[in-house]
Amino acid sequence: MEQRLDLAKTDPEAYQAMLGLEKYIAKSGLDKSLYELIKTRASQINGCAYCINMHTRDAMKMGETAQRLFLLDAWRETKLFTQKERAVLALTEAMTSIAGKPVSDEIYMEAKVHLTEKELAAVIMAIVAINGWNRIAITLEKPLD
Template identity: 50%
Template sequence: MSTQRIYYRAVAPHTFKAMLGLEQALGETLLERSLHELVKIRASQLNGCAYCVDLHSADALKAGETARRIFALPTWEETPFFSARERAALAWTETLTLVAERHAPDELYKEVAEHFSERELAELTFAIATINAWNRLGVGFALQPE
């Protein structure tokens, strides 16, 4: 386990403020809050960001998500706990988080688009991009859950 490297919020407040602005804008998303948190948790699991997994698991519980579904996220494809819409969002999350390996194929995009309006799909993609950016800050600067 590494110790935190720098306090990036303090040394780069202008860019941190911009990231917070994006996060604030996502607070007005049409996506269900629990779905948004599941996306954040799953991307954070894939990226190995312990800080974000801890933070967003707690946020998901506060939003009414169940512990059982949170625990099942690493094996979401193998469980009956998620709706078709949630499965599409989780597949899109994994694909974009691992974009260098998966390249966002057309067939997956079409499947995801069946479950989300254009605005929701854009917001889902922004949510995935944003949590991946936060994960890179968390992993890169060795943030630890409190």
């Protein structure tokens, strides 16, 4: 697979806009390990090999276990994830698969129980960001590093 377009070179302003969202998330105080779980789970749902590869490696460098990453797509079936992580993963899945079905009150309220309003805002923006990156990488056929 050959990359179709290099967005950063072709339109640096568009690329910088996405990086601006990443800078906000980095400054938001969102737990970096939680962000890696968000990025990995959304990327799994979207089928973005480039992003799955990147974010599982990044998560492991930060101390995430291989077992939790291997079981991330079956998180509901394990006790390996905290209640906060479970609420965020449910929200990640709902927002990533939003076509035809809105995020339920139950999922939203569960996230709200485990997150401050500022954390919830950061989580929502983190989910938006990774879904954007997934769509860019998949559309442009970004090759694995």
